[in-house]
Amino acid sequence: MEHVDLLISAAWVLPIEPHGEVLERHSVAVAQGRIRAVLPTTQALQRFVPERLVERPGHVLLPGLVNAHTSAAMSLLRGAAESSSLAGWLGQTERLQHRWIDAEYVRDGTELALADMLTSGTTCCGDVHLYPEIVAHSVAQARMRACIGLPVHHTPNAWAGSVDESLDKGLRLRDEYRADPLITTALAPRGPLSDAALARLQRIADELELPVVISLLEAGSAHYELRRLEQLGMLTPLLVAAQLPALTSADLELASLAGISIAHCPQSSLKLRVGTCSVSELLANGVNVALGTGMPAANNDLDLFDELRTAALLSGLSPPPAPELSPHDWLKIATLNGARALGLDAEIGSLLVGKWADLCCVDLQRVHSQPVYDPAAQLLYAMCRDQVSDVWVAGRSLLLDGRPTQFDSGELMQRAQRWRERIAAAQR
Amino acid sequence: MEHVDLLISAAWVLPIEPHGEVLERHSVAVAQGRIRAVLPTTQALQRFVPERLVERPGHVLLPGLVNAHTSAAMSLLRGAAESSSLAGWLGQTERLQHRWIDAEYVRDGTELALADMLTSGTTCCGDVHLYPEIVAHSVAQARMRACIGLPVHHTPNAWAGSVDESLDKGLRLRDEYRADPLITTALAPRGPLSDAALARLQRIADELELPVVISLLEAGSAHYELRRLEQLGMLTPLLVAAQLPALTSADLELASLAGISIAHCPQSSLKLRVGTCSVSELLANGVNVALGTGMPAANNDLDLFDELRTAALLSGLSPPPAPELSPHDWLKIATLNGARALGLDAEIGSLLVGKWADLCCVDLQRVHSQPVYDPAAQLLYAMCRDQVSDVWVAGRSLLLDGRPTQFDSGELMQRAQRWRERIAAAQR
Numbered sequence: 001m002e003h004v005d006l007l008i009s010a011a012w013v014l015p016i017e018p019h020g021e022v023l024e025r026h027s028v029a030v031a032q033g034r035i036r037a038v039l040p041t042t043q044a045l046q047r048f049v050p051e052r053l054v055e056r057p058g059h060v061l062l063p064g065l066v067n068a069h070t071s072a073a074m075s076l077l078r079g080a081a082e083s084s085s086l087a088g089w090l091g092q093t094e095r096l097q098h099r100w101i102d103a104e105y106v107r108d109g110t111e112l113a114l115a116d117m118l119t120s121g122t123t124c125c126g127d128v129h130l131y132p133e134i135v136a137h138s139v140a141q142a143r144m145r146a147c148i149g150l151p152v153h154h155t156p157n158a159w160a161g162s163v164d165e166s167l168d169k170g171l172r173l174r175d176e177y178r179a180d181p182l183i184t185t186a187l188a189p190r191g192p193l194s195d196a197a198l199a200r201l202q203r204i205a206d207e208l209e210l211p212v213v214i215s216l217l218e219a220g221s222a223h224y225e226l227r228r229l230e231q232l233g234m235l236t237p238l239l240v241a242a243q244l245p246a247l248t249s250a251d252l253e254l255a256s257l258a259g260i261s262i263a264h265c266p267q268s269s270l271k272l273r274v275g276t277c278s279v280s281e282l283l284a285n286g287v288n289v290a291l292g293t294g295m296p297a298a299n300n301d302l303d304l305f306d307e308l309r310t311a312a313l314l315s316g317l318s319p320p321p322a323p324e325l326s327p328h329d330w331l332k333i334a335t336l337n338g339a340r341a342l343g344l345d346a347e348i349g350s351l352l353v354g355k356w357a358d359l360c361c362v363d364l365q366r367v368h369s370q371p372v373y374d375p376a377a378q379l380l381y382a383m384c385r386d387q388v389s390d391v392w393v394a395g396r397s398l399l400l401d402g403r404p405t406q407f408d409s410g411e412l413m414q415r416a417q418r419w420r421e422r423i424a425a426a427q428r
Numbered sequence: 429m430e431h432v433d434l435l436i437s438a439a440w441v442l443p444i445e446p447h448g449e450v451l452e453r454h455s456v457a458v459a460q461g462r463i464r465a466v467l468p469t470t471q472a473l474q475r476f477v478p479e480r481l482v483e484r485p486g487h488v489l490l491p492g493l494v495n496a497h498t499s500a501a502m503s504l505l506r507g508a509a510e511s512s513s514l515a516g517w518l519g520q521t522e523r524l525q526h527r528w529i530d531a532e533y534v535r536d537g538t539e540l541a542l543a544d545m546l547t548s549g550t551t552c553c554g555d556v557h558l559y560p561e562i563v564a565h566s567v568a569q570a571r572m573r574a575c576i577g578l579p580v581h582h583t584p585n586a587w588a589g590s591v592d593e594s595l596d597k598g599l600r601l602r603d604e605y606r607a608d609p610l611i612t613t614a615l616a617p618r619g620p621l622s623d624a625a626l627a628r629l630q631r632i633a634d635e636l637e638l639p640v641v642i643s644l645l646e647a648g649s650a651h652y653e654l655r656r657l658e659q660l661g662m663l664t665p666l667l668v669a670a671q672l673p674a675l676t677s678a679d680l681e682l683a684s685l686a687g688i689s690i691a692h693c694p695q696s697s698l699k700l701r702v703g704t705c706s707v708s709e710l711l712a713n714g715v716n717v718a719l720g721t722g723m724p725a726a727n728n729d730l731d732l733f734d735e736l737r738t739a740a741l742l743s744g745l746s747p748p749p750a751p752e753l754s755p756h757d758w759l760k761i762a763t764l765n766g767a768r769a770l771g772l773d774a775e776i777g778s779l780l781v782g783k784w785a786d787l788c789c790v791d792l793q794r795v796h797s798q799p800v801y802d803p804a805a806q807l808l809y810a811m812c813r814d815q816v817s818d819v820w821v822a823g824r825s826l827l828l829d830g831r832p833t834q835f836d837s838g839e840l841m842q843r844a845q846r847w848r849e850r851i852a853a854a855q856r
Contacts, residue, residue, distance in 0.1 A: 079805040082755065116796040270744035271809070301796040301810040306734075313738060316698035317745070327510065368544040368729040368813070370841045371848030377507040381699070382729040385796070386814035413798045420799030 006030040006395055007050035009041040010061035010361060012375045015351035016335050020328040022375060028061060030357040033181075033394035038351050056389065058365035060375045062331065063350055064123025064358040064391060065304040066338025069213070069242040069263035069292030071129045073109030075116060076100075076419045078300035086272040093297055100423060101158050106131040108415045110138040115407050116302040118144060120385035121360035123393045126240065126263070126292070126342050128188040128213055130159040133173050136183055143406055145358060145393055147342040149188030149213050150174065152201055163197050167204070174208070181356070182394065184344065186211035186240070198232050211238040211343050213263075215294075216245065226254045235260055240341045243268070243294055245275040252285055261288040261341035264333075266310045268294030279315055279333070280322040290341035291334045303385045308334045312380055327376035361390040434458040434823055435478035437469040438489035438789060440803045443779035444763050448756040450803060456489060458785040461609075461822035466779050484817065486793035488803045490759065491778055492551025492786040492819060493732040494766025497641070497670040497691035497720030499557045501537030503544060504528075504847045506728035514700040521725055528851060529586050534559040536843045538566040543835050544730040546572060548813035549788035551821045554668065554691070554720070554770050556616040556641055558587040561601050564611055571834055573786060573821055575770040577616030577641050578602065580629055591625050595632070602636070609784075610822065612771065614639035614668070626660050639666040639771050641691075643722075644673065654682045663688055668769045671696070671722055673703040680713055689716040689769035692761075694738045696722030707743055707761070708750040718769035719762045731813045736762045740808055755804035789818040 006029070013026040015038055027044035029036040037044070074097070081092035106129060117125060127135055128149030139146040150170025152163055160166040170187070177183040187205050189198060189212070205212045212234060214224050227250075229235050235258035242263040247255065255262070262282060269276050282289050291311060293302045312330045315322070339349025348358045362383060364370070369378050369387070391399035398406055434457070441454040443466055455472035457464040465472070502525070509520035534557060545553060555563055556577030567574040578598030580591055588594040598615070605611040615633050617626060617640070633640045640662060642652050655678075657663050663686035670691040675683065683690070690710060697704050710717050719739060721730045740758045743750070767777025776786045790811060792798070797806050797815070819827035826834055 076799065078799070078810060079801040082802055082805045112795055112798070119795065267741055267809075270741040273744045276745070299809065300806065303796065303812070306737075306812070309734075310738065310741060313695055313698040314742070316701045317704070365841060367540055367547065367837050367840055367844075368731065370540070371504065371506070371844040373507040373848060373852060374510055377510045377728065381695075381727065382506060384731070384734070384812035384814055386812055409795050412795055413793060416795075416799040420801060424801060 001049045002047060003051070004029045004031045004036050004048045005051045006054065006357070007044055007048055007052070008054045008056065008061055008359070008361070009044065010056045010059045012060045013038060013351065014060060014062040014331060014376060016063055016332055017350035017352055019332065020326070028351060028357070028359065030395040033357060033396070035351055035353050035355050035357050037353060054390065056361050056363070058363060059389060060362045060364060060379060061359060063335040063348065064360045064393065065121050065334045066290065066342065066349060067117060067122045067125040067292055067302065067304050068240065068261070068290035068338040068341045069126050069128070069215070069265055069294060070113070070302060071295045072113030072125065072127050072135065073106045073129045075113040075296040075302070076105065076109040076416060077297035080297065080423065086274055089272055089298065096423060099426070101130060103131055103134050105419070106134040107138055108419060110135050111142070111407065112412050112416050113296055113302055114138060114142045114144055115404065115409060115412050116296070118142070118391050118398050119388060119404065120303040120305060121362065121388040121391060122302065122304050123358040123360065123391060124339070124342070124344070124348060126186065126213060128215070130157060132170065136173060136177060139183060140180065143182070143393055143396055143398055145182045145348070147184045147186050147211065147344065148173070149186050151188045151190050152193065152197070154191040154193045154197070163193070167201070184342070186213050186342070188213045195232060198234065202232060202234050205238065209238070211240055211341070213240045213242065215242040226251045230254055230258070238343055242292060243274065244277050246277055252281070255282070255287045256285040259286065259288070261290055263290050263292040263341060264311060265292045265294035266314050267307055268298040271298055276314060278318045278322055279311060280318055280325050283325070284323055288337055288340050289333055290338040304334055305379065305383060305385060309380060327374065327380045330380055331376055357392055357395040359392045360388055363387045363389045429477045430475060431479070432457045432459045432464050432476045433479045434482065434785070435472055435476055435480070436482045436484065436489055436787070436789070437472065438484045438487045440488045441466060441779065442488060442490040442759060442804060444491055444760055445778035445780055447760065448754070456779060456785070456787065458823040461785060461824070463779055463781050463783050463785050465781060482818065484789050484791070486791060487817060488790045488792060488807060489787060491763040491776065492788045492821065493549050493762045494718065494770065494777060495545060495550045495553040495720055495730065495732050496668065496689070496718035496766040496769045497554050497556070497643070497693055497722060498541070498730060499723045500541030500553065500555050500563065501534045501557045502723045502725040503541040503730070504533065504537040504844060505725035508725065508851065514702055517700055517726065524851060527854070529558060531559055531562050533847070534562040535566055536847060538563050539570070539835065540840050540844050541724055541730055542566060542570045542572055543832065543837060543840050544724070546570070546819050546826050547816060547832065548731040548733060549790065549816040549819060550730065550732050551786040551788065551819060552767070552770070552772065552776060554614065554641060556643070558585060560598065564601060564605060567611060568608065571610070571821055571824055571826055573610045573776065575612045575614050575639065575772065576601070577614050579616045579618050580621065580625070582619040582621045582625070591621070595629070614641050614770070616641045623660060626662065630660060630662050633666065637666070639668055639769070641668045641670065643670040654679045658682055658686070666771055670720060671702065672705050674705055680709070683710070683715045684713040687714065687716070689718055691718050691720040691769060692739060693720045693722035694742050695735055696726040699726055704742060706746045706750055707739060708746055708753050711753070712751055716765055716768050717761055718766040732762055733807065733811060733813060737808060755802065755808045758808055759804055785820055785823040787820045788816055791815045791817045
């Protein structure tokens with residue numbers, strides 16, 4: 001008999017790797033934060049003596065979801081600028097951000113967003129926002145996993161006065177967290193940077209093997225055309241292009257050859273009317289498609305299961321011969337593909353032995369999820385976020401039977417309400 | 429002081445009529461099943477002595493949602509035929525329906541579906557399925573409201589051997605429930621009926637003032653072209669065309685002139701890849717657009733708030749100059765427009781004094797719904813079905829603080845699981 005820290009048994013385990021597998025009455029054994037074994041529950045109970053046994057008899061256990069692109073702190077502005085056009089929405093949101101942003105705003109918004117993510121099954125996110133040191137601190141306190149984007153803006157802002165200062169501050173942050181297994185960093189150019197600035201940033205990224213995250217929504221696709229990025233040496237397997245609109249066939253070829261990742265953010269892209277991309281076409285061309293919520297101010301939440309349903313339904317509009325994607329294909333997009341986009345696929349995103357035990361558990365014992373012929377299909381098409389019963393990051397329980405272990409929802413909501421009162425009063 | 433049966437106070441009341449109104453700290457007073465008053469809570473407490481007081485300090489109170497088109501009993505097959513094409517899915521689903529349908533199947537599937545609807549805020553549905561007398565009985569037992577489609581098939585089936593028999597049985601059912609305020613009926617031609625049969629059916633509908641429900645998904649739009657329906661006198665304000673694909677401009681003119689209703693079912697239409705329609709264009713042309721889930725076997729659930737989010741996001745793809753719809757416009761589609769489609773807009777669908785007290789209450793005190801600048805936007809973009817705390821139909825509490833009052837979820841799920849075991853075993 002072998003000692004392990006944690007043994008979780010579930011009605012179904014979806015390991016993501018091997019692809020499409022549904023393991024009935026299986027368990028995941030966890031030791032020192034990592035997956036020790038995935039095996040039938042009857043065998044698990046004979047082989048392991050767990051410090052803690054968690055039995056989930058009507059549930060699905062799968063890797064925690066990876067939100068490949070968000071700006072967590074913007075959750076304080078969700079619903080504040082329900083304007084119709086992208087220009088109107090961006091203008092109003094930018095004015096509000098500019099007026100209110102400071103370290104406290106970023107902390108309160110980020111903590112609210114992390115709670116939103118954890119309670120809906122997301123265990124890792126790629127975040128881009130000013131004051132990344134505050135974001136990193138909040139993530140570390142929440143015991144969640146994140147790839148923190150180090151923002152490099154073309155104009156001075158509340159956080160940094162120049163490209164140089166952004167890079168200095170960002171790289172100091174990277175050094176500070178280098179030993180932390182939960183926090184990694186990426187470079188995040190924002191706005192129309194010069195060729196020289198982008199080339200310098202890419203040299204740093206290459207040297208330190210950091211992902212580079214660009215949002216084509218905010219900057220406008222004209223500035224970050226793939227052709228230009230290629231000339232600057234930025235089309236690499238560590239490039240994450242978020243909210244990419246429809247690609248030309250030349251762009252598709254560039255993306256495919258370079259093996260970049262795309263963070264598909266369907267809800268915010270649809271809401272802001274910037275169009276969308278064909279996931280199945282991108283995948284068929286070898287592009288790694290991950291899933292993100294984008295900015296919570298435009299989403300308006302950070303529920304990645306709901307985002308996944310939107311993505312899957314939306315793909316029903318892709319013209320033939322776009323290949324059909326199965327529920328398992330979609331779940332891989334929201335887990336392993338997200339991990340790959342953030343450079344973390346060797347560590348998380350599937351239930352391979354040795355990976356970190358980043359897990360989520362979903363209760364299918366609900367009238368709207370029954371009967372269950374196919375647990376993957378019910379996760380995709382017939383569940384809601386409140387069915388997420390448990391979440392673990394590196395084997396640590398962050399949500400247990402529906403209750404958060406590391407944060408106080410009431411206090412987070414009170415802080416959010418105080419921000420709303422201040423912001424709404426100033427708008428009048 | 430005036431006696432009332434029920435007084436519900438909420439942080440926000442969305443009455444739907446007048447359009448766009450958000451009433452802060454208001455209450456709804458209910459007497460004999462109908463809305464007696466909608467007024468500020470401070471005034472309500474001075475004016476009324478309620479038999480029962482329900483206080484919901486962080487919640488939104490609004491009319492119960494109206495699912496304008498579904499086939500409730502098919503919930504037993506959700507996820508059973510996750511095939512990719514409409515033809516493949518319909519073929520497999522029809523084979524399963526044909527093999528298993530009987531009175532018990534219809535009862536168990538319908539009861540599961542009604543529980544699914546009630547727990548997600550839907551208080552009224554338009555249903556079309558074989559064995560409508562079983563459906564009506566289940567609805568009556570659940571104390572929910574429904575417009576029961578009386579199916580008229582072109583081929584003999586388990587329920588009726590001919591068009592004549594369908595009509596006889598259906599009209600007997602209509603007579604049986606004529607005195608029941610919760611149950612109304614509609615005629616539902618299914619499959620390629622002859623001109624003579626359709627004309628006869630329409631004469632009956634005209635005489636009895638019954639809605640006529642056609643699903644353009646199942647029959648194929650070719651058979652039920654609007655031009656043909658016009659020639660048969662079927663384009664009336666009581667026609668509900670469900671799952672209409674994109675309309676030609678000639679069709680749009682016909683629909684607009686006749687004032688028909690369209691039951692938009694975006695999730696099942698997208699999932700079955702049959703295309704969709706432009707809601708804002710239809711509304712701008714004076715067509716009444718309601719919302720439905722379609723068949724739960726293809727949806728896979730009956731969550732109309734989620735369906736509404738899909739509809740709203742999807743409209744972001746409508747090409748300009750499609751007018752923008754506000755969150756309030758969308759909520760009206762899921763309530764008052766649904767009531768109008770089913771011929772019930774004088775009785776339900778908004779909180780006008782004198783209408784039935786069909787209500788739902790949604791708790792916004794969640795980390796992902798806060799802060800609240802705009803409760804309508806948060807209902808549309810940042811809630812999940814488990815936030816529906818309470819539901820009333822004609823003033824009777826069917827869901828109270830998250831707990832169903834009229835059904836046992838555990839027993840419904842057990843019955844669903846038994847059906848799955850039987851059906852899955854026979855498929856092997």
